[in-house]
Amino acid sequence: MPTKPRPAPAPAVAAPAAVRAAAILAGLERLYPDADCELDHVDPFQLLVATILSAQTTDRAVNQVTPLLFARFPDARALAAADPLEVEPLIATIGLFRNKAKSVVGAARALAERHGAAVPRERQALEALPGVGRKTANVVLSTAFREPALAVDTHVTRLSGRLGLSASDDPRRIEDDLTALFPRERWGFVSHALIWHGRRVCDARTPRCEACGLAPHCPSAFLHAKGAGRGAAAKAKKRSDP
Numbered sequence: 001m002p003t004k005p006r007p008a009p010a011p012a013v014a015a016p017a018a019v020r021a022a023a024i025l026a027g028l029e030r031l032y033p034d035a036d037c038e039l040d041h042v043d044p045f046q047l048l049v050a051t052i053l054s055a056q057t058t059d060r061a062v063n064q065v066t067p068l069l070f071a072r073f074p075d076a077r078a079l080a081a082a083d084p085l086e087v088e089p090l091i092a093t094i095g096l097f098r099n100k101a102k103s104v105v106g107a108a109r110a111l112a113e114r115h116g117a118a119v120p121r122e123r124q125a126l127e128a129l130p131g132v133g134r135k136t137a138n139v140v141l142s143t144a145f146r147e148p149a150l151a152v153d154t155h156v157t158r159l160s161g162r163l164g165l166s167a168s169d170d171p172r173r174i175e176d177d178l179t180a181l182f183p184r185e186r187w188g189f190v191s192h193a194l195i196w197h198g199r200r201v202c203d204a205r206t207p208r209c210e211a212c213g214l215a216p217h218c219p220s221a222f223l224h225a226k227g228a229g230r231g232a233a234a235k236a237k238k239r240s241d242p
């Protein structure tokens with residue numbers, strides 16, 4: 001039985017990743033001109049703590065616990081003097097709260113001991129703090145200090161694959177792929193805007209491709225929505241040129 005020829009991808013989708021990246025950036029700027037970090041904070045210390053707390057938890061859940069936490073421990077010196085057992089009940093509604101209580105107190109102690117209770121703006125110093133990895137450092141650098149840094153979380157990972165911007169599942173390699181495709185001064189925006197798009201439109205299970213302003217540039221458009229499995233998405237990813 002003759003096989004049905006696969007339709008050629010639309011020109012915009014088949015374009016090289018660099019060309020699509022420019023169109024995707026323009027789309028993100030149009031859709032989310034104010035995209036920014038959604039963790040409530042008033043200074044770098046609060047952002048650092050909130051970002052540590054946000055691992056494997058929603059920003060909304062973190063925003064529900066941080067007002068009381070910061071009322072009780074308003075700065076690094078106050079939190080450094082706390083026992084993690086005092087912090088636990090204040091953050092008990094979020095996942096991994098016992099480990100996170102230790103991490104935020106540990107980070108505050110390191111800030112007090114090594115950095116005069118201020119949050120450093122150097123990547124190496126940030127990543128040396130307890131509970132702080134590359135993603136958290138990127139969030140703090142790009143959001144608190146407006147330094148060029150691109151944080152890769154679960155939304156950025158998923159959208160990078162669907163949009164054909166990276167063929168990797170490894171956050172470090174995705175970061176390298178994206179920073180090669182987008183202008184340095186827009187790295188922070190790209191991360192926040194992809195996160196916003198992932199939360200609002202490109203859901204992990206049910207992406208709303210019919211309402212997606214990036215669909216003309218997306219090799220995965222309508223594949224998930226039509227009930228296509230992982231195989232179809234993978235083929236779409238292969239068709240694109242990351």
Ligand code: SF4
Nearest residue numbers: 202207209212218221
């Ligand atoms: S077209 Fe669909 S899969 Fe592609 S980015 Fe938009 S919602 Fe996600």
